[in-house]
Amino acid sequence: MSLARSGIAAAALTALLAPAPQVAAQDAAALKKEMVGQWELATTERSKTCVIMMKGDATPQGLKLELEPGCAKALPFTKDITSWNIKGLDIVRLQDAAGQPVIDFTEVESGIFEGLRSGEGVYILQNLAAARSLAKSMDQMIGDWSMVRGNGQTVCGLTLTNTEATGDNFQVFLKPKCDPAVVAFAPNQWRLERGQMILMSAKGESWQFEADDNAQWRRVPDTADPLIMLRGQ
Structure with missing residues (x-):
């Protein structure tokens, strides 16, 4: 291989391996745009919540936000x-007056971030x-359920x-005459x-x-003899 060709190949390899800062900047900019709006900050099952309005206006340390009055008491x-602010490609940072992180979030599902x-x-x-919408779903879960086998036999x-x-977590109570396997598990x-x-x-x-x-829940991982939760039977 000639020196000229060798130099071209080396340059091509360097370009291929080099990071793409423009793409990275576009990713961060897109996330920043997506985050503008109203968000709920909460414990994992929403027993304590706080509504945050995240804005696109700049501050000396990042971007503006507003917290509802009850936030400090709840959390x-x-x-x-x-x-x-957005740090790196995908970290949503809620920060203090000095720009230091109070909590960092990363996306774990579409539109859901964990910190x-x-x-x-x-x-x-x-x-x-x-x-x-999730809160409404939780409200719909409250009440009596039956745990049944795939053949329709009620076990608890x-x-x-x-x-x-x-x-x-919230309390659950078993009714009398449950299957021994459910009694042994003893969910509470x-x-x-x-x-x-x-x-x-x-x-x-x-x-x-x-x-x-909307009314039927199947135990996972699935088995040949599944357990299914049905409302109010």
Whole structure:
């Protein structure tokens, strides 16, 4: 290979491996644009919530935001939040007056961001309209349910409540004459999380159910003899 060709090949390889700052800037700019609007900051199952209006107007440290009056009482750390910004390609940062992070969020699903505060746990940042739709879904979950086999045989009756248990979980009660496998599991708490109904026991075990439709939830992973949750039977 000639020196000229060698030089061309090396230059091509360098260009191929080089980062694309313009694309990165476009990604960050697109995310910044998408974040302008009303968002709900909440614990994982919305037992404590705060509405944030994220704006596109610049501040000395980032971009403007407004927090609803009840935020500091519901989530005390929000009293330090004065602005927001995008860091890197995909980090949504809520920051203090010095521009330091109060909490950083990354997108885990379309329109749903998670952030972790050390010693406190995970918080969710979600479009306000979508979050209120989830709240309506949770309200619809309250009441009596039946757990049945795939053949329609009822194995247990349960009542899901909106009474707070531990963390962001709510109390669930078994009715008499449940199948021994359900009694052994002994769920006493439940929550909705990322489209799943999760039943939990005091022993730390959990069963996950995903919706087939508005009234039927199937245990996952699926099996040849599935367990299905049905409303009010």
